[in-house]
Amino acid sequence: MSGIELSSVTVVLGGRPVVDRIDLSVLEGEWVAVIGPNGAGKTTLLRAIARLVPFAGSIELGGRPTAAMRRSELSRLVAVVPQEPSTPPWMTVGEYVLLGRTPHLGPLAKEGRRDLEAAARALERLDLSGFDERPLGTLSGGEKQRVVVARALAQEARIILLDEPTAALDIGHQQQALDLLDVLRVESGLTLVAAMHDLTLAAQYAERMVLLDQGRAVADGLPRDVLTEETIARHYGASIDVVPVDGRVAVIPRRTSVRNT
Amino acid sequence: MDATAAKVVSPATAVRPRGIAPVWAGAAVAFLLGSVVIGVAVGPIDLGLTGISTSLGELLRVPGVSSSLNATEESILWEIRMPRVVLAALVGGMLSLAGATYQGVFRNPLVDPYLLGVAAGAGLGATLAIAYLPAGLRDRQALPAAAFVGGALAVFLTYSVGRSTRGGRDTTTLVLAGVTVASFFTALQTFVQQQNADTLQQVYTWILGSIPSSGWSDVVLVLPYVALATVVILVYRRVVDVLSLGDEEAASLGVDVRRVRLVLVVAATVGTAAAVAICGLIGFVGIIVPHAIRMLAGVGYRALLPLSLIVGAGFLVLADVIARTALSPAEIPLGIVTAFFGAPFFALVLRTSRGAA
Numbered sequence: 001m002s003g004i005e006l007s008s009v010t011v012v013l014g015g016r017p018v019v020d021r022i023d024l025s026v027l028e029g030e031w032v033a034v035i036g037p038n039g040a041g042k043t044t045l046l047r048a049i050a051r052l053v054p055f056a057g058s059i060e061l062g063g064r065p066t067a068a069m070r071r072s073e074l075s076r077l078v079a080v081v082p083q084e085p086s087t088p089p090w091m092t093v094g095e096y097v098l099l100g101r102t103p104h105l106g107p108l109a110k111e112g113r114r115d116l117e118a119a120a121r122a123l124e125r126l127d128l129s130g131f132d133e134r135p136l137g138t139l140s141g142g143e144k145q146r147v148v149v150a151r152a153l154a155q156e157a158r159i160i161l162l163d164e165p166t167a168a169l170d171i172g173h174q175q176q177a178l179d180l181l182d183v184l185r186v187e188s189g190l191t192l193v194a195a196m197h198d199l200t201l202a203a204q205y206a207e208r209m210v211l212l213d214q215g216r217a218v219a220d221g222l223p224r225d226v227l228t229e230e231t232i233a234r235h236y237g238a239s240i241d242v243v244p245v246d247g248r249v250a251v252i253p254r255r256t257s258v259r260n261t
Numbered sequence: 262m263d264a265t266a267a268k269v270v271s272p273a274t275a276v277r278p279r280g281i282a283p284v285w286a287g288a289a290v291a292f293l294l295g296s297v298v299i300g301v302a303v304g305p306i307d308l309g310l311t312g313i314s315t316s317l318g319e320l321l322r323v324p325g326v327s328s329s330l331n332a333t334e335e336s337i338l339w340e341i342r343m344p345r346v347v348l349a350a351l352v353g354g355m356l357s358l359a360g361a362t363y364q365g366v367f368r369n370p371l372v373d374p375y376l377l378g379v380a381a382g383a384g385l386g387a388t389l390a391i392a393y394l395p396a397g398l399r400d401r402q403a404l405p406a407a408a409f410v411g412g413a414l415a416v417f418l419t420y421s422v423g424r425s426t427r428g429g430r431d432t433t434t435l436v437l438a439g440v441t442v443a444s445f446f447t448a449l450q451t452f453v454q455q456q457n458a459d460t461l462q463q464v465y466t467w468i469l470g471s472i473p474s475s476g477w478s479d480v481v482l483v484l485p486y487v488a489l490a491t492v493v494i495l496v497y498r499r500v501v502d503v504l505s506l507g508d509e510e511a512a513s514l515g516v517d518v519r520r521v522r523l524v525l526v527v528a529a530t531v532g533t534a535a536a537v538a539i540c541g542l543i544g545f546v547g548i549i550v551p552h553a554i555r556m557l558a559g560v561g562y563r564a565l566l567p568l569s570l571i572v573g574a575g576f577l578v579l580a581d582v583i584a585r586t587a588l589s590p591a592e593i594p595l596g597i598v599t600a601f602f603g604a605p606f607f608a609l610v611l612r613t614s615r616g617a618a
Contacts, residue, residue: 047509050513051512052509052512052513071512071515071516071517072515072516072517073515074515075513075514075515076515078513079513080510080513082509082510082513085506085510086505086506086507086510088505088506088561090555090559090560090561091502091505091561094276095502095561097276098276099502099503099506099514100514102499102500102503102514102515102516103514103515105499110499116276119276120276123276132276135559155514
């Protein structure tokens with residue numbers, strides 16, 4: 001039971017509705033990509049699901065409203081991989097991944113065997129065995145990204161929210177990271193909701209796309225149904241070609257010498 | 262059920278929570294013990310290490326050991342020097358621990374325990390007591406009480422102001438509120454001081470800080486607050502590491518950030534206010550000790566907090582030895598000693614180790 005159910009969720013920041021009456025229902029085990037132009041409300045929507053920003057409306061996880069949950073209970077259900085996670089350079093990989101166990105510990109307890117094993121499993125899943133003594137300051141961008149995902153896995157939440165998980169990575173590491181997330185999703189039945197900018201990459205992995213524009217959900221469906229030339233032109237102001245590849249679609253920007261309307 | 266658990270049975274890698282490395286723990290404890298020995302041994306009257314150890318042996322009822330000190334020396338050791346050393350240790354440990362806690366909670370390595378106005382508030386309380394209370398009453402009972410109340414009141418005001426503004430969850434708001442409240446209290450304090458120029462000397466002495474030689478009574482006064490603050494902070498030390506990721510990530514990891522921060526700030530403030538109430542404003546300890554440890558040992562808060570407590574205690578015991586012996590029989594204000602010796606040492610640490618902070 002790890003479905004996500006949003007009804008009429010609104011987030012007002014600075015007097016402006018950044019997320020505007022969104023209804024969304026995500027099934028257990030689904031991979032949903034949240035797309036949309038800059039400022040569309042993607043990050044804020046993820047923050048609302050994790051209850052990191054006040055919202056109106058209701059968000060239920062597995063049939064229970066998040067508003068009624070304790071912070072630690074909510075964090076056992078939902079893990080967040082932020083776009084720019086803070087990675088204190090002095091902290092070791094092992095310590096950092098163990099922080100993912102926090103919601104299981106309560107403020108006063110120490111890590112037990114179960115927690116150490118969960119952290120070790122997460123490191124192993126991300127090919128980071130042997131990294132546990134390395135300070136975060138010595139890692140490359142790609143390694144850091146994996147460490148952050150490992151922390152989310154150690155949290156053992158069934159829902160993982162990812163904000164631009166591949167923004168800092170080169171194309172090889174983007175592919176590796178998303179392949180890995182997909183494997184984890186299938187093997188462990190995780191539910192993934194990811195805000196993504198790269199539409200082609202999103203279309204390769206997500207089963208479903210939700211397009212946000214000015215806080216509203218303006219399209220929701222299979223990538224090939226959402227990614228159309230008209231939709232992208234209308235909401236991104238971009239001129240593109242959509243090319244089908246192996247049953248998926250790729251988005252190719254079209255050079256325009258005259259202004260696109 | 263968690264599905265990831267079922268997948269991999271026994272991982273080859275072992276993750277250990279990194280506690281305090283035994284080397285650093287040993288070094289810190291040795292430093293504190295060494296400081297205490299120097300603290301009780303050094304003074305106008307030479308007690309000698311044999312005298313101190315036999316006296317301690319007799320006190321602990323070690324068979325066959327009897328003190329080689331005479332009655333006067335016994336009383337110097339146990340009624341004058343030891344309480345002063347213990348008080349210096351309590352205050353130094355508390356100020357370092359509070360400093361490290363504030364640095365973690367506010368994610369700013371440059372803040373000190375006086376950040377939220379406790380010093381300005383205590384200063385006002387002490388100045389009021391010195392200016393308006395009869396001389397007999399103010400010294401031993403009223404001054405610490407007034408300073409404590411003033412310090413606690415200032416921090417309470419800071420918290421109220423910081424929370425009532427929009428976006429009050431933000432630590433920046435709280436820090437700015439602290440600056441505001443501190444300025445206001447300092448203005449009041451300076452005004453009262455100017456109106457009572459005859460007390461200037463006494464106020465000034467208090468502000469520069471010193472460890473009083475008043476026997477065990479001040480130790481008894483400070484101990485409960487320091488003990489309470491220490492227990493609370495050390496119990497929460499793992500959470501301080503989580504807070505170092507920032508409020509939002511800490512929240513996403515299940516920490517009730519506002520509540521935990523309040524608990525830690527209250528604990529650090531109560532301990533600091535008690536220390537300040539007895540010993541005045543001893544600067545620098547709360548910044549220099551945690552930083553020196555961070556640079557030498559490069560550790561997270563989980564280890565930094567207990568190490569700060571121990572090393573801070575030893576540091577202030579040594580500083581107090583210098584304060585009372587360098588110009589003996591006159592005493593140098595302790596705040597001057599901590600800055601005079603602390604700053605160059607800090608500069609040295611800063612130069613020799615980089616990148617660990």
